Amino acid sequence: MNLITQDEISAEIAAASTPGGPQPRLDFGPYRSSLLRHPTKDLRHADPETIELVSPVFGPQDVDPLEADLTIQHGGEPIGERMVVTGRVLDGDGRPVPHQLVEVWQANAAGRYIHQRDQHPAPIDPHFTGVGRCLTDADGTYAFTTIKPGPYPWKNHRNAWRPAHIHFSVFGRAFTQRLVTQMYFPGDPLFALDPIYQAITDEAARDRLVATYDHEVTRPEWSTGYRWDIVLDGADAVRFEAHLDEEDDA
Amino acid sequence: MSLPPTPGQTVGPFFGYALPFERDSELVPASHPRAVRLHGHVLDGAGDPVPDALLELWQLDEDGMVVQAHGSLHRDGYTFTGWGRASTDRAGHYQLVTLRPGAEEPGGAAFFSLVVFARGLLDRLHTRIYLPGQDDALAADPLLGTLDDRDRATLLAHDEDGGASLRFDVRLQGSGETAFLRYGRSS
Ligand SMILES: [Fe+2]
Numbered sequence: 277m278n279l280i281t282q283d284e285i286s287a288e289i290a291a292a293s294t295p296g297g298p299q300p301r302l303d304f305g306p307y308r309s310s311l312l313r314h315p316t317k318d319l320r321h322a323d324p325e326t327i328e329l330v331s332p333v334f335g336p337q338d339v340d341p342l343e344a345d346l347t348i349q350h351g352g353e354p355i356g357e358r359m360v361v362t363g364r365v366l367d368g369d370g371r372p373v374p375h376q377l378v379e380v381w382q383a384n385a386a387g388r389y390i391h392q393r394d395q396h397p398a399p400i401d402p403h404f405t406g407v408g409r410c411l412t413d414a415d416g417t418y419a420f421t422t423i424k425p426g427p428y429p430w431k432n433h434r435n436a437w438r439p440a441h442i443h444f445s446v447f448g449r450a451f452t453q454r455l456v457t458q459m460y461f462p463g464d465p466l467f468a469l470d471p472i473y474q475a476i477t478d479e480a481a482r483d484r485l486v487a488t489y490d491h492e493v494t495r496p497e498w499s500t501g502y503r504w505d506i507v508l509d510g511a512d513a514v515r516f517e518a519h520l521d522e523e524d525d526a
Numbered sequence: 527m528s529l530p531p532t533p534g535q536t537v538g539p540f541f542g543y544a545l546p547f548e549r550d551s552e553l554v555p556a557s558h559p560r561a562v563r564l565h566g567h568v569l570d571g572a573g574d575p576v577p578d579a580l581l582e583l584w585q586l587d588e589d590g591m592v593v594q595a596h597g598s599l600h601r602d603g604y605t606f607t608g609w610g611r612a613s614t615d616r617a618g619h620y621q622l623v624t625l626r627p628g629a630e631e632p633g634g635a636a637f638f639s640l641v642v643f644a645r646g647l648l649d650r651l652h653t654r655i656y657l658p659g660q661d662d663a664l665a666a667d668p669l670l671g672t673l674d675d676r677d678r679a680t681l682l683a684h685d686e687d688g689g690a691s692l693r694f695d696v697r698l699q700g701s702g703e704t705a706f707l708r709y710g711r712s713s
Contacts, residue, residue: 299531309536313646314699316703327584327585330584333607335597368528369528393542455534
């Protein structure tokens with residue numbers, strides 16, 4: 277049994293939270309699973325070649341539009357707060373990323389995943405799997421209909437709870453932009469206690485993972501709504517060539 | 527205009543019922559006359575297997591051309607899309623079935639591009655898997671030229687079974703740690 281307390285982990289988080297960049301620390305001791313799974317050497321700089329400046333393309337045979345609605349995958353309505361989650365996928369220059377793949381997975385309203393390894397004794401919802409996919413539209417917009425996931429315990433330390441979140445997997449215009457992350461909900465009291473969220477040691481960067489309640493994206497008498505835009509880091513073919521031009525000018 | 531990026535987070539332990547899909551690791555069917563098996567282990571800093579890692583392969587076609595074909599998620603058995611996905615098994619082993627990529631330029635080095643995700647890994651890692659048997663091209667490669675011999679060796683695949691297989695291990699940490707790459711991203 278894990279005897280490390282939340283107080284001990286919180287003290288470790290405070291000690292480890294020296295100012296950081298926009299991305300999480302890979303070496304973040306309070307998240308115990310990271311200890312043996314982070315590289316100890318610096319990432320090596322590579323000038324991207326063409327294959328690293330492009331992404332696969334996905335088409336109508338790859339994704340059924342119905343996969344964007346996680347509430348209709350079974351014979352009945354899942355339990356929980358029905359909601360729309362929508363936003364735009366953008367590159368660092370603010371250009372939309374159209375027709376690209378977005379995948380999501382999440383716990384149900386009780387904080388339980390349909391995954392054999394999830395042993396949390398919360399109820400499984402027979403009407404909710406918690407997996408969805410969609411392609412962004414021409415404007416880079418994605419949209420899912422789902423239910424709000426619950427927080428869940430995860431045994432990093434004694435009585436450790438993850439803030440409620442939806443896992444997102446996002447493709448940009450390039451290999452360099454590939455992103456897997458987690459979207460959170462505003463005001464979650466578990467934020468300060470969570471070593472995964474706190475591994476991003478810059479507060480403004482952490483805030484970028486929190487969706488905004490947006491009454492404009494609700495559906496009247498049907499669902500609440502959250503908006504969350506995703507900005508991808510890294511070069512793609514257009515941005516890299518622009519960067520080379522700047523270097524030539526310098 | 528420059529927007530601050532959305533941070534990454536770990537893929538966590540529960541992606542296994544969401545991200546894998548049928549024939550995700552078969553960029554070509556194993557029956558393809560030039561199919562090659564690319565396989566190996568993902569290992570942690572103690573040398574133990576990582577049974578909950580997810581790898582993605584991005585590559586040029588055999589002629590060194592970028593592929594832009596639909597059908598990666600719904601494979602028809604004929605269309606090569608240049609992209610695939612593989613989960614590690616309980617022994618930390620992965621395998622992909624694909625074609626050997628060509629080099630982008632004549633005389634250039636041919637390589638696969640690899641993204642690594644895992645529980646415990648807080649953000650994705652990028653690396654390259656260089657094909658063996660192209661000594662002159664490897665010697666002239668701009669990236670490999672910046673690495674010492676030990677790091678360089680971590681990026682080379684090895685032929686097995688007379689070339690029917692390529693072996694490449696990913697070591698997240700410690701002895702033989704894979705050289706992971708950045709491309710001018712802000713981290
Ligand atoms: Fe989760």
